[in-house]
Amino acid sequence: MSSSLYSPDYSAQTVLLCEDSPEGIFSAIYTAYERKFSPNYTKIELLPGENYQLFTEYITVEGDREKAKKVKQTIDKRFGGLTSYVIWCGIYSKERDKADIIYHTIARGLSKKYRGELTDFLQDPYIMMLSKIQKNVAKEAHHYKGFIRFAQLDNGILFSKINPKNYILPLVVSHFSDRFSEEDFVIYDENHHVCLFHERRKESYLYLPEKEEELHWQKIEERLSKEELEVRGLFKTFHQSIAIEYRKNLKLQQNLLPLRFRGNMIDFL
Amino acid sequence: MEERIAQSRFELCKGKYFISSGEEKGNSNLSLQQKLEILTDAAKYDVACTSSGINRKGKAGALGNAAACGICHSFSADGRCISLLKILMTNHCIYDCKYCINRCSNDVVRTIFTPEEIVDLTISFYRRNYIEGLFLSSGIIGTPTMTMELMYQVIYKLRKEEKFNGYIHVKAIPGADPFLVTQMGYLADRMSVNLELATSEALQELAPNKHRKTILAPMRQIQTGITENKEELVLYKKAPKFVAAGQSTQIIIGATPETDYQIMQVSESLYQKFELKRVFYSAFVNVNQDTSLPSPMAGPPLLREHRLYQADFLLRFYGFEAKELLSEKKPNFSVYLDPKADWALQHLELFPMEINKVSYSMLLRIPGIGVTSARRIVKARKNGKLNFEHLKKIGVVLKRALYFITCDGKMMYPTKMEEEYITRNLLYEKENLPFLQEGIQYEQLSLFS
Numbered sequence: 001m002s003s004s005l006y007s008p009d010y011s012a013q014t015v016l017l018c019e020d021s022p023e024g025i026f027s028a029i030y031t032a033y034e035r036k037f038s039p040n041y042t043k044i045e046l047l048p049g050e051n052y053q054l055f056t057e058y059i060t061v062e063g064d065r066e067k068a069k070k071v072k073q074t075i076d077k078r079f080g081g082l083t084s085y086v087i088w089c090g091i092y093s094k095e096r097d098k099a100d101i102i103y104h105t106i107a108r109g110l111s112k113k114y115r116g117e118l119t120d121f122l123q124d125p126y127i128m129m130l131s132k133i134q135k136n137v138a139k140e141a142h143h144y145k146g147f148i149r150f151a152q153l154d155n156g157i158l159f160s161k162i163n164p165k166n167y168i169l170p171l172v173v174s175h176f177s178d179r180f181s182e183e184d185f186v187i188y189d190e191n192h193h194v195c196l197f198h199e200r201r202k203e204s205y206l207y208l209p210e211k212e213e214e215l216h217w218q219k220i221e222e223r224l225s226k227e228e229l230e231v232r233g234l235f236k237t238f239h240q241s242i243a244i245e246y247r248k249n250l251k252l253q254q255n256l257l258p259l260r261f262r263g264n265m266i267d268f269l
Numbered sequence: 270m271e272e273r274i275a276q277s278r279f280e281l282c283k284g285k286y287f288i289s290s291g292e293e294k295g296n297s298n299l300s301l302q303q304k305l306e307i308l309t310d311a312a313k314y315d316v317a318c319t320s321s322g323i324n325r326k327g328k329a330g331a332l333g334n335a336a337a338c339g340i341c342h343s344f345s346a347d348g349r350c351i352s353l354l355k356i357l358m359t360n361h362c363i364y365d366c367k368y369c370i371n372r373c374s375n376d377v378v379r380t381i382f383t384p385e386e387i388v389d390l391t392i393s394f395y396r397r398n399y400i401e402g403l404f405l406s407s408g409i410i411g412t413p414t415m416t417m418e419l420m421y422q423v424i425y426k427l428r429k430e431e432k433f434n435g436y437i438h439v440k441a442i443p444g445a446d447p448f449l450v451t452q453m454g455y456l457a458d459r460m461s462v463n464l465e466l467a468t469s470e471a472l473q474e475l476a477p478n479k480h481r482k483t484i485l486a487p488m489r490q491i492q493t494g495i496t497e498n499k500e501e502l503v504l505y506k507k508a509p510k511f512v513a514a515g516q517s518t519q520i521i522i523g524a525t526p527e528t529d530y531q532i533m534q535v536s537e538s539l540y541q542k543f544e545l546k547r548v549f550y551s552a553f554v555n556v557n558q559d560t561s562l563p564s565p566m567a568g569p570p571l572l573r574e575h576r577l578y579q580a581d582f583l584l585r586f587y588g589f590e591a592k593e594l595l596s597e598k599k600p601n602f603s604v605y606l607d608p609k610a611d612w613a614l615q616h617l618e619l620f621p622m623e624i625n626k627v628s629y630s631m632l633l634r635i636p637g638i639g640v641t642s643a644r645r646i647v648k649a650r651k652n653g654k655l656n657f658e659h660l661k662k663i664g665v666v667l668k669r670a671l672y673f674i675t676c677d678g679k680m681m682y683p684t685k686m687e688e689e690y691i692t693r694n695l696l697y698e699k700e701n702l703p704f705l706q707e708g709i710q711y712e713q714l715s716l717f718s
Contacts, residue, residue, distance in 0.1 A: 148398050149398060151397070175336075179334045244349075245347075248347050252344075
C-alpha cells in the first residue's frame with residue numbers, strides 16, 4: 001500500500017511482529033494491550049518484518065488461541081456486526097500493513113473518541129485505510145462469486161481452481177454452500193494453498209492440502225471427461241454468440257473482467 | 270398426467286406450426302450446439318438481462334439461490350455482462366417487425382428448443398457456475414397463447430421437476446391468455462414485456478402486428494398481480510410469490526425520430542404508473558439493412574443510449590423529474606455534458622451549495638457527487654465540519670464538484686459562477702465514457718446553438 005495515503009507523524013518505538021493469520025494478528029493486538037503499550041508508539045508488522053529501524057524494540061509474538069479469542073470477543077461486543085465484518089475483511093487482505101491498520105482502528109474504537117458505527121469515521125486515516133482494503137477484499141470475493149468455474153469430475157464432484165490476490169475463501173463459503181447445498185464441491189485456492197470442501201447437505205470446511213494433493217489438482221484439467229468438454233463447448237458457443245458485433249468493445253470487457261481472472265475461466269480458454 | 274397432456278400439446282403445436290410453414294425440412298438435424306448458436310444470436314439484442322432484485326436462500330433438495338445485488342458471471346466481447354442464459358425458445362415468428370432479425374420475411378435458419386434441451390442446458394451451466402439463471406424469450410410461434418404455453422412448460426419443468434431455485438426471467442408475450450401470464454408469474458422471478466418503441470405511432474410504423482394496447486395489458490396485469498401478492502404476503506407469509514423481482518421493459522433508441530424528452534416522459538410514467546423496476550434502452554442496430562431505417566454504417570447511437578441511462582438513474586435514485594432535465598424547447602440531451610451537469614448549469618442560482626448544510630436530496634443534485642459520496646458526507650459531517658481535505662479523504666471526487674460547492678463558506682479555488690466559464694472547465698476534464706475508447710464516432714452537435 002502506498003505510504004502517501006497515511007504517513008504516521010511519529011516513529012514507532014515498539015514493533016510487534018506476528019504471523020499472517022487471524023490468530024497471529026489478534027495475539028499481537030492482545031499483547032499490545034496486555035503490556036499497556038501506547039498505540040501512538042506501537043506498530044504491528046507481519047513476520048518477517050519490514051526494514052528494521054534504529055531505536056526500536058522488536059518483539060515477536062507467538063500466536064495464541066486463547067488471546068486471539070479474547071480479542072475477537074471484544075471486537076464482537078464493542079463494535080457490532082458491520083465493523084467486525086470490515087475488520088475480518090482486513091485480516092483476509094493481501095496488504096502487508098493490514099495488521100497495523102487493524103490494530104490502530106481497534107485502538108481508535110476502544111478510545112471512545114467516536115460514537116456510532118466506527119467504520120463511518122472515514123476522516124481518520126487508519127479507518128479510511130481499513131475501509132479501502134476491505135473494499136478491495138469484498139470486491140474480489142464478489143467477483144469470484146461469479147467468475148468461479150466448476151468442472152465436473154468423473155465421480156460427480158465439482159472442482160474449481162482459483163488464484164485470488166486476497167484470501168477470499170471464507171467470504172464465499174456461505175454463498176456457495178447455500179447455492180450448491182445438494183452438490184459435492186471443492187474450491188481450490190492455488191495462491192494461498194487452501195481449499196474449501198463441501199459435502200452434500202453437510203457443513204463446509206476449509207482444508208489445508210498436502211503437496212501431493214495440490215500437484216494432483218493442478219493437473220486435473222487433463223483428465224476431464226468428454227461430456228464435460230462438450231458442456232464447455234456449448235458454453236463457449238453461447239459466450240461467443242451473445243456478443244453484438246456492432247458494439248464490440250474489448251477494452252470495456254477487460255475493465256470489467258480483468259485478465260488475471262481469465263486463466264481459470266473456460267470462457268476464454 | 271398433466272405433464273403428459275402438456276407434452277403432447279407441445280408436439281401438437283410444433284407439428285401444426287411446422288406443417289403450416291413447411292420449414293421443418295432440412296432443419297430437423299441441427300445439433301444442440303447449432304441450435305444454441307442460432308437462438309442465442311437471435312436473443313442477443315434484448316438488453317434486459319439482469320439477475321437482481323431478489324434474495325432467496327437455497328432449499329434442501331433444490332439447486333440454487335438468488336442474490337438481490339445480482340452477480341455477473343462473465344462479460345462478452347461487447348463489454349456487456351453475462352449473468353443469465355439468454356436464449357429464445359424459438360426464432361420462428363409470425364410477426365414482421367422491421368427492426369427484428371427474426372421477422373417472418375427474413376430468410377434465416379429457423380429452429381426451436383425442446384423443453385428438455387433448455388432445462389438441461391440451464392441446469393448443467395448453472396451447476397458449473399457459468400450462469401445465474403435463465404432468461405427466456407421467444408418469437409411468436411403459432412399464436413401468442415401457444416408460444417406462452419410452450420414457454421410455461423419449460424419453466425414448469427425447470428422449477429417443479431428439476432427443483433431449480435436460481436433466477437428466472439421470462440418475457441410475457443403480449444396478446445397471450447392472461448391466465449398463462451398469471452401462472453408464469455408464480456414461477457418466474459422477473460417478467461418483462463418489451464415496449465419496443467416509445468410512441469404508438471412509431472410502433473405502428475415499424476411493428477404493424479403489435480399494438481400499444483396489447484403490450485400495456487400484460488404489463489398492467491403483472492403490476493396488479495404484484496400489488497395483490499404483496500397484500501397476500503402480509504396476511505399469509507408463505508403465500509407463493511408473484512414476480513418477486515419486479516418487471517422491466519426495453520425501448521429501442523434511434524430507430525424512429527422520437528426525442529429524448531418523449532422517451533424520458535415515457536420512462537417516467539412507466540416508473541410511476543406501472544411501478545417498473547427498470548426501463549432498459551437499446552441502441553438500435555439495423556440488422557436487417559432495412560432501407561426505411563437508419564443506416565447501420567453510422568453504428569448504434571451509443572452516446573445517446575448512455576445519456577438516457579444517466580438520466581434514467583437521475584429519475585430513479587436522484588429525485589429528478591423528466592421535465593426538469595428536458596423540455597419542449599430543449600428536447601435532447603447534450604452531447605458534451607451529462608444530464609446532471611447540464612441541469613446544474615441551467616440552475617446556477619442554486620449554486621454553490623454549502624457541503625456542511627444542504628440536505629441529502631440537494632447534495633445528490635451536485636454534479637460529481639453520487640449516492641455513495643452524498644451518504645458519506647451526511648455521515649461524516651455529524652462529527653464536525655468538513656473541509657476540502659476531509660472530502661478528499663472520505664473519497665469524494667472533486668474534479669467536477671469543485672465548481673458547485675463551498676466548504677465552510679469557501680470554494681476550493683476562486684470560481685466565477687458563470688455558465689460559460691464552468692462549462693469550459695467541465696469539458697476540459699474529459700468525461701469517462703465506456704465506449705469512445707474504441708474510436709466509435711458520433712455526430713457532433715453545436716453546444717451553444
